[in-house]
Amino acid sequence: MQAFLKGGTSSFASKPSKETASSSGRSQTKKKPTPWVEKYRPRSVNDVAHQDEVVAVLKKSLHGGDLPNLLFYGPPGTGKTSTILAIARDLFGDMFRERILELNASDERGINVIRAKVKNFSQLTASGTRPDGRACPPFRIVILDEGGLHDFSCPDACGHACILQAALRRTMEKGSKTTRFCLICNYVTRIIEPITSRCAKFRFKPIIAAVLKERLEAICKAEGVLCDEKALSEIIKISEGDMRKAITLLQSLARLRGSEEIVLSDIVDISGVVPEDVIDNLIRVCHSDSYDKLDSTVQELMAEGHSAVQLLLQLHDKLVEEDKLGDNQKSVIFEKIAVVDKCLMDGADEYLQMMALCTVIMQQICHADK
Amino acid sequence: MSLWVDKYRPTTLQKLDYHKDQAVHLKKLVQCGDFPHLLVYGPSGAGKKTRIMCLLRELYGAGVEKLRIEHQTFTTPSKKKIEISTIASNYHIEVNPSEAGIQDRVIIQELLKTVAQTNQLDTSTQKDFKVIVLTEVDHLTKDAQHALRRTMEKYMATCRVILCCNSTSKVIPAIRSRCLGIRVAAPSVDEICQILQLTCRKEGLTIPREFAKKIATKSDRNLRRALLMCEACKVQQYPFSEDQAVAQADWEVYLRETANMIGQEQSRKRLVEVRARLYELLTHCIPPEVIMRVLLQELVANCDGQLKSEVTQIAAYYEHRLQMGQKAIYHLEAFVAKFMSIYKRFLEEGLEDLF
Ligand SMILES: Nc1ncnc2c1ncn2[C@@H]1O[C@H](COP(=O)(O)OP(=O)(O)OP(=O)(O)O)[C@@H](O)[C@H]1O
Ligand SMILES: [Mg+2]
Numbered sequence: 001m002q003a004f005l006k007g008g009t010s011s012f013a014s015k016p017s018k019e020t021a022s023s024s025g026r027s028q029t030k031k032k033p034t035p036w037v038e039k040y041r042p043r044s045v046n047d048v049a050h051q052d053e054v055v056a057v058l059k060k061s062l063h064g065g066d067l068p069n070l071l072f073y074g075p076p077g078t079g080k081t082s083t084i085l086a087i088a089r090d091l092f093g094d095m096f097r098e099r100i101l102e103l104n105a106s107d108e109r110g111i112n113v114i115r116a117k118v119k120n121f122s123q124l125t126a127s128g129t130r131p132d133g134r135a136c137p138p139f140r141i142v143i144l145d146e147g148g149l150h151d152f153s154c155p156d157a158c159g160h161a162c163i164l165q166a167a168l169r170r171t172m173e174k175g176s177k178t179t180r181f182c183l184i185c186n187y188v189t190r191i192i193e194p195i196t197s198r199c200a201k202f203r204f205k206p207i208i209a210a211v212l213k214e215r216l217e218a219i220c221k222a223e224g225v226l227c228d229e230k231a232l233s234e235i236i237k238i239s240e241g242d243m244r245k246a247i248t249l250l251q252s253l254a255r256l257r258g259s260e261e262i263v264l265s266d267i268v269d270i271s272g273v274v275p276e277d278v279i280d281n282l283i284r285v286c287h288s289d290s291y292d293k294l295d296s297t298v299q300e301l302m303a304e305g306h307s308a309v310q311l312l313l314q315l316h317d318k319l320v321e322e323d324k325l326g327d328n329q330k331s332v333i334f335e336k337i338a339v340v341d342k343c344l345m346d347g348a349d350e351y352l353q354m355m356a357l358c359t360v361i362m363q364q365i366c367h368a369d370k
Numbered sequence: 371m372s373l374w375v376d377k378y379r380p381t382t383l384q385k386l387d388y389h390k391d392q393a394v395h396l397k398k399l400v401q402c403g404d405f406p407h408l409l410v411y412g413p414s415g416a417g418k419k420t421r422i423m424c425l426l427r428e429l430y431g432a433g434v435e436k437l438r439i440e441h442q443t444f445t446t447p448s449k450k451k452i453e454i455s456t457i458a459s460n461y462h463i464e465v466n467p468s469e470a471g472i473q474d475r476v477i478i479q480e481l482l483k484t485v486a487q488t489n490q491l492d493t494s495t496q497k498d499f500k501v502i503v504l505t506e507v508d509h510l511t512k513d514a515q516h517a518l519r520r521t522m523e524k525y526m527a528t529c530r531v532i533l534c535c536n537s538t539s540k541v542i543p544a545i546r547s548r549c550l551g552i553r554v555a556a557p558s559v560d561e562i563c564q565i566l567q568l569t570c571r572k573e574g575l576t577i578p579r580e581f582a583k584k585i586a587t588k589s590d591r592n593l594r595r596a597l598l599m600c601e602a603c604k605v606q607q608y609p610f611s612e613d614q615a616v617a618q619a620d621w622e623v624y625l626r627e628t629a630n631m632i633g634q635e636q637s638r639k640r641l642v643e644v645r646a647r648l649y650e651l652l653t654h655c656i657p658p659e660v661i662m663r664v665l666l667q668e669l670v671a672n673c674d675g676q677l678k679s680e681v682t683q684i685a686a687y688y689e690h691r692l693q694m695g696q697k698a699i700y701h702l703e704a705f706v707a708k709f710m711s712i713y714k715r716f717l718e719e720g721l722e723d724l725f
Contacts, residue, residue, distance in 0.1 A: 033404035038526055076547035081523070102520070145520045186544060244547050248406045252550050255399050270395065272538075272551040291670065291678040303556040303591045305412035307538040344539040347508075348690040349659040352666070356686035359679035 036251045037244050040219055045086045048079050049243070050211045054202040058087050065137045067091075069172060070182040071196055074204025077244030083204075084143055084182045092136050102143045115167060118142060122171075122179035139176075144168075144183045172198045206241025209233075215243065216250055225254045226261035234264055238271050274306050279314050283322075286358055289366040298354050308350040312337055312357075319361075326370020336360045375597045378569050381435065383424045386417075387568070388561040389554065396421070396552070400429050403497065407522055407531045409507075409546065411538050412554035415592030418534050421554060422503060425532075430461040430497060446476050456481075462501040468509035475514040478504075482518070486525030500529050507533045508540035515542045522548050556591035559583070565593065566600050575604065580612045588616050621656050622664070629668030636710035641703070648702050658698035662689045662705065669709060677716050684708050 042048045045055050045062070054072070061067050067087070072080040088096040101121045121140060128138040172181065172195065183199060185191065213236055220227050227235075227250070235253070239246035252270055253262045268275055278301070285297045301311065316337055319325065325333075340357045344350065380386050383393040399405050410418050426434045437457050444452045452473050457464040465481060467474040485502055507515075522531055522545075533549060535541060557565070563579070563586045570577040577600070585603070589596035602617050603610065628647045631640060651661055666685040670678045685705060692701035 033402055035404050035406050035526060037406070038523070076544040081520070102524075242547050248550050251404070252399060252406065255402055255405065256395050258398065269391070270550070270552075272553060289675070291675060295667070295670075303413055305416065305553045305555045307411065307551075307553075309539045343686070343690040346690060347540050347693040348686070349663065349693075350537050350539060351663055352659070352682075352686040352689050355666075355682045359682045363679055 035248075036219060036223070037247050040215075040247060042079070042082045042086050044090050045083065048083050048086060049215055050207045051079055051083065051202075051204055054083060054204070057200070057202070058083070062087070062090055065091075065135075067137070067139070067141070067180045068200040069180055069198055071188070071191070071199035071201045072182065072184045072204060073186065073188040073201070075186060075206055075242065077239075077242035077246075078204040078207055079243065080184045080204050081145060084141070084184065088141055093130055093132075093134070095130060095136075099139075100141045100143055102145055118171070118179075122176055124178075139178050139180055141180050141182055144181065169194050169198075207243050208241070209236050212236045212239060212241075212243060212246050216246060219247065219250060223254065225250070226259075227253075228261055228263045230264045231262045231267060234267050235271075238267070238273055272307060272310060274310055274314050278304075278306070279311075279318055282311075282315070282358070283318065283361075286362040286365055289362060291359070291362075294358050294362060295355070298351060298358060301354065302351050308344055308354055309341070311354065312341055312344075315357075315361075325365070329364040329368050329370055332364050332368065333361055373598070374569055374573070374601050375594055378572060379420055379423075381424060381427055383421075383428050386421065386424060387565050388417075388557045392552075392554075393421070393424070396425050397428055399550075400425060405530070405550075407526075407533070407549045408552055409533045409535070409538065409541065409549035410552045410554060411535050413556050413592070414536055415589075415594040415596075416554045416556040417593060418554045419505070421552075422532055422534060426459075426462055426501060426503075429501070430459075434459045434461050436460070444470075444473075444476050444480050446473055452476065461497070462503060464503040464505065466505045467514060468506045472511055474510055475517050478510075478514045478517045478521075482521045482525070482529075482531075486521060486529045499527065501532055502529055503532045503534065505534045507545075508535035508537045510540075512542065515545055519544050519548070557593050559586045559591065562586035562589060562591065562593055562596045566596060569597065569600070575608065575610075577610050578612050581610050581614065584612075585616055588618075621651060621654060625651060625656070625661060625664050626668055629665050632665070632706055632709065633669060633672050633713075636714045641707055641710065644706055645699070645703050648706075649699055652698060652702075658692050658702060659689055661702060662692070665702075665705070669713075673713070673716070677712070680712060681709060684712075 045058050048055055058067075070084070072083065074080060085096075085100075088100050092099045101117065103117065121142065124140070128135060130136050168181070169192070171179075181199070183191065183195070188196060188201070188203075213232065216227075216232060216235065219225070231253075235246055235249050239249065249267075249271060250262075253266055256262075256266060256270065267273070282297060282301070285293050288294075316334065319330065319333060322330075336357055340353045343353050383397050386393045410422060412418055423434070436459055438459070439455060439457050441453055441455050444454065446452060450473070452470045454465065454467075454469050454477055463481075463485060465477065467477045467481075470477045482502065485500060504510075518531070531549075533541070533545070538546060538551065563582045566582040566585060567577055567579070570582075581603075582600075585596055585599050589599060599616055603614060606617060607614055624647070628644060628651075631647075632644055634640075648661065652658065662685055666682065670681055673681060688701045688705040688708070691704075692698050695701060
């Protein structure tokens with residue numbers, strides 16, 4: 001470990017301040033090959049795609065030079081973190097790093113540390129001018145990104161989370177001339193009402209296909225990547241509105257192909273999508289009414305390493321379209337899919353859950369009324 | 371003397387025996403140095419770790435093979451000490467955070483922060499980042515996974531994370547969104563067969579094709595298990611003969627016997643006996659979901675179609691509760707009791723039909 005950390009911090013006790021670490025990280029990104037998700041992260045709110053509502057409101061506040069407390073929520077890879085970082089950049093220019101405090105679980109430990117940090121940070125005066133003489137708003141932004149917010153959320157197991165939420169609430173109630181909060185999460189329900197009601201709430205929508213396409217095409221152009229039309233729409237379909245996923249896939253495919261064009265057949269290998277014929281076969285086996293066949297098919301699926309979550313998704317898409325099934329049958333099956341999905345999230349065994357689902361499908365197909 | 375599994379583990383991407391296309395993909399992926407975080411998933415014994423090590427070797431050269439095992443102590447906010455072992459080279463560090471149980475978040479926090487904020491000074495390698503390999507991430511608590519989120523983005527310039535797990539459904543969507551998924555399927559029976567023959571040749575032994583096939587089939591496409599079984603067979607009897615018995619693990623035999631006991635008699639007395647045996651298995655660290663899987667597979671063998679589905683539903687139901695709960699034994703026992711009751715009903719109804 002010591003050698004591994006060679007040259008850097010020599011022990012866990014002495015930690016470099018976050019400021020230096022992040023700024024040195026930044027100065028080097030120019031020379032380093034950066035993954036595209038970071039390279040193409042929006043620099044200004046104008047670059048943020050598809051979240052027009054948020055952008056409109058934020059731009060208005062840019063004019064006024066003030067910001068409400070914000071709450072961003074929505075699925076992964078839709079621009080929440082990017083948007084707050086971009087607005088900070090727009091507001092504060094070069095000094096945006098000093099004006100934001102990002103709190104997340106990976107940095108801070110325990111309530112007292114966080115409390116002290118927020119307090120110190122908000123007590124620093126924030127001047128109304130930049131070093132270059134231009135005016136900028138006299139406040140700072142505390143970003144409670146996912147992990148940090150998790151501390152503020154209310155899991156039953158963890159006593160201090162509620163204390164933290166209460167502390168945050170008090171701070172917000174008092175209002176502050178010098179601090180604005182931006183809370184970011186995937187599910188808004190994790191945060192107590194008194195806090196959410198004190199924020200301007202924005203839902204980040206999954207990014208629609210047309211917008212994804214436009215972005216990906218722009219990246220292809222900038223990076224000199226050739227991508228077949230069909231392949232591009234497949235990437236978009238797989239990404240399900242997650243721009244981060246789309247960009248990551250595109251970059252990986254570009255690396256695989258080198259200077260050659262990316263084509264549809266490359267995608268199945270790397271996307272984690274279960275091949276169509278595997279799904280078809282599973283449904284066929286469900287028609288056979290043979291438990292033993294089903295058992296060996298599911299075992300095979302597991303040995304192939306297919307993700308159960310992905311299987312659920314694709315089974316669902318397939319069965320929705322299935323004409324041979326009646327509405328009653330479909331509703332029983334989809335209800336079971338929902339139950340299985342929840343169980344998987346809770347950590348249940350993939351084989352057992354898939355068997356439980358498939359026996360229901362088999363039962364419905366072979367023995368139930370439409 | 372090391373075991374065959376370790377002795378003949380391939381060390382470079384080119385030398386990997388199966389999924390060769392994927393190996394080529396991986397090689398191209400890391401060549402540019404701007405590859406994303408990876409989430410490597412697949413069943414156990416499929417060779418995920420071997421593949422990761424080959425990838426690291428491709429990145430950093432032979433230096434990654436100089437490994438040190440170290441014990442580190444972390445302190446939780448409540449001043450509790452947690453000890454955890456890490457395996458590290460100058461370029462990467464491998465940790466299984468779930469060793470720390472519910473305190474895994476502390477490990478993630480401390481380790482990632484320290485590593486990520488340390489710039490690599492050894493410029494000779496021409497790599498600007500280090501790699502953190504986290505194993506068994508499907509066992510990470512949600513808290514720990516949330517702790518990973520922003521860190522993975524923030525320190526991307528100085529570190530890449532390779533996550534390794536069996537089941538991606540336990541990894542939160544936000545983490546999945548941050549990684550490129552790499553699926554490592556288990557090798558096929560034929561592929562295992564070939565590897566067994568190859569390994570034996572390297573050891574200067576001959577193995578009949580049929581016998582290799584027998585082991586491969588018994589291994590459930592788990593290459594590690596196949597190699598271990600093969601080596602055990604060699605100790606038992608060499609030269610190999612085709613009808614030689616393939617030794618099964620003791621716990622497997624014991625578990626099958628337990629399933630038989632449930633099928634033979636459904637009574638309170640039997641339930642108590644079965645409970646003691648399940649306890650025995652658990653204390654030998656056989657994972658409860660494995661116990662449930664094997665019990666289900668053995669028990670449905672004596673059921674008819676309708677009953678098979680019913681038993682499957684209850685197995686899934688109790689295994690889910692087991693994952694949510696504290697003590698596995700309660701839920702395993704509940705499953706057995708439930709099975710006994712419906713199986714008894716089934717037998718009685720069958721008898722009534724006779725008359
Ligand atoms: N609306 C968007 N416009 C442009 N790029 C985007 C947008 N959303 C996401 N991206 C791309 O995806 C990457 C990840 O986005 P970001 O970090 O903002 O996601 P997030 O919403 O915070 O997700 P998470 O909930 O997982 O934290 C960005 O670096 C950027 O490249
Ligand atoms: Mg984010």
